[in-house]
Amino acid sequence: MFKNISVIDLSTGIAGPYCTKILSDLGANVIKVEPPEGDITRISKPFFNTPGNVNQSIKFSFLNTNKKSITLDLFTSSGLSLAENLIRTIKPHLIVENYGPGGLQKSGLSFETIQSINGFTSLVSISNFGSTGPYRNYKAMEINLQAVSGLMSITGEPDAQPLIAGADIAQLNGGQVAALSCLTYLYKSILTSVGTHADISLMEANIDLLENWMLGAFQGQLMPRRGKRHQSGFPSEVYPCSDGYVSVNASPGPWSEMAELMEDTSLDREEYHERSSRPKYRDQIEPLMTKWLDKNKKKEIFHGAQKRRLAFSYIANARDLLESDQLIDRRFFSNIGTNTHPGTPFKIESTVTDSKEAPSLGEHNQEIYEDLLGIQQDNIRTLVEEKVI
Known part of the structure; x- marks a missing residue:
C-alpha cells in the first residue's frame, strides 16, 4: 500500500524519526537526511557493542529501521541546492522536519520553496509548542514535555511529588500523532494534488492523553493523582x-x-x-x-x-x-540484522515483513547522490571535503 510513497526525513531525535519509522514500517520509501555528524540519537546510550560508535546506538537503531541514510548540511548553499535537487528528482509525498519554528526556513527550504518545486508535497513540522504562540521558541526535553503537557501532574502518588514516566512517552506519542497527520495529508494530496503544511505541537499532542482530567478541569474539578490505584473501584x-x-x-x-x-x-x-x-x-x-x-x-x-x-x-x-507466549504467538518481535526488535503494533498486509536494520551514517550517499542525482565522483569528493555531505 505504501511502497510507492516517498518520504524525506529531515528530523532528528525521537518524535520525528518515530513518525517516519511508522511510515517506513508501512512500506514507504524513507530517505533520512542527516547532518554530516549524524542524528543526535546516534550517540545516545546504550550501545549494542561499541560505546560511542555512531552506528551502534540502540535508540537510533529502533527509531530508524527500513530507512536510507544520506548526510547533508542543509545550511550551506551547496546543501540547499542538493536538497532542492533531491525534492525535484524523487518528488516526495511527504517531508518531515523538526528544526523548530522558522528553523527550516533559515536554510532557504521553506514550504513555499518546496511547493514551487513539487506542488503535492506536504511538509510536516514537529516542534515542542507549535509554530505560533508565546512558547513557540521555548526549549524542551522529554521531562519538560511531560511536565508542561500535564502528564506529570497525573503520575505518582497523591501525596508525593509528580513523577516522570519511564519511557519517552511525550515524544513517542507526538511521533504517532505526526504519523497520523502524515497519513491524513497524504490522502488529501492524493485527492487534490496539493500539499499541506502541518504544524504539530508535542505539548498539544500529549494534552489529549489527559482525557477525563482535562474534561474535569473544564468543569472546575482538579482531579488528584491516583498513584497505584485506578478509578474503577476497589480492588x-x-x-x-x-x-x-x-x-x-x-x-x-x-x-x-x-x-x-x-x-x-x-x-x-x-x-x-x-x-x-x-x-x-x-x-x-x-x-x-x-x-x-x-x-x-x-x-x-x-x-x-x-x-x-x-x-x-x-x-x-x-x-x-x-518470553511472552502471546507476543511469540503473534510474532511481534523480529530479527533485524543481528538484533531483535519490537515489531509494528498493527497487523495489516502492507507492513514490512523483511525489515532492514537502521542504516549506518551516510550509507546511501553513493546510491542517492551518484546513482540517482547523477553527481560526478569528483564533485562528491569536494562536497565531502567541504563538509556539505
Whole structure:
C-alpha cells in the first residue's frame, strides 16, 4: 500500500524519526537526511557493542529501521541546492522536519520553496509548542514535555511529588500523532494534488492523553493523582507478589471468583459482592488478598485470574515481554540484522515483513547522490571535503 510513497526525513531525535519509522514500517520509501555528524540519537546510550560508535546506538537503531541514510548540511548553499535537487528528482509525498519554528526556513527550504518545486508535497513540522504562540521558541526535553503537557501532574502518588514516566512517552506519542497527520495529508494530496503544511505541537499532542482530567478541569474539578490505584473501584490497583508485582481488578467476573482464586472463603461474604460498597471494607479485604498474593508468583496469579474472567495482569519487565507466549504467538518481535526488535503494533498486509536494520551514517550517499542525482565522483569528493555531505 505504501511502497510507492516517498518520504524525506529531515528530523532528528525521537518524535520525528518515530513518525517516519511508522511510515517506513508501512512500506514507504524513507530517505533520512542527516547532518554530516549524524542524528543526535546516534550517540545516545546504550550501545549494542561499541560505546560511542555512531552506528551502534540502540535508540537510533529502533527509531530508524527500513530507512536510507544520506548526510547533508542543509545550511550551506551547496546543501540547499542538493536538497532542492533531491525534492525535484524523487518528488516526495511527504517531508518531515523538526528544526523548530522558522528553523527550516533559515536554510532557504521553506514550504513555499518546496511547493514551487513539487506542488503535492506536504511538509510536516514537529516542534515542542507549535509554530505560533508565546512558547513557540521555548526549549524542551522529554521531562519538560511531560511536565508542561500535564502528564506529570497525573503520575505518582497523591501525596508525593509528580513523577516522570519511564519511557519517552511525550515524544513517542507526538511521533504517532505526526504519523497520523502524515497519513491524513497524504490522502488529501492524493485527492487534490496539493500539499499541506502541518504544524504539530508535542505539548498539544500529549494534552489529549489527559482525557477525563482535562474534561474535569473544564468543569472546575482538579482531579488528584491516583498513584497505584485506578478509578474503577476497589480492588483496582498494584500489589506486590512473591516475585514482582501484579495489577488486580475484580471485574468483570463475579466476586465469588475472587474468593475462589485466593482459596479463602472468608472473602466470599455477601457485603463484599456489591462493587459500590466494597471500598468500605478495604481494611478487611486487603489483608486477606495480600497474604495470598505474597505467596504466589505473578504469572501464576495472572493466568489463574484470567481463567476466572478476572482482569488481573502482571507487571512485565522487558525480559518478561521477550518470553511472552502471546507476543511469540503473534510474532511481534523480529530479527533485524543481528538484533531483535519490537515489531509494528498493527497487523495489516502492507507492513514490512523483511525489515532492514537502521542504516549506518551516510550509507546511501553513493546510491542517492551518484546513482540517482547523477553527481560526478569528483564533485562528491569536494562536497565531502567541504563538509556539505
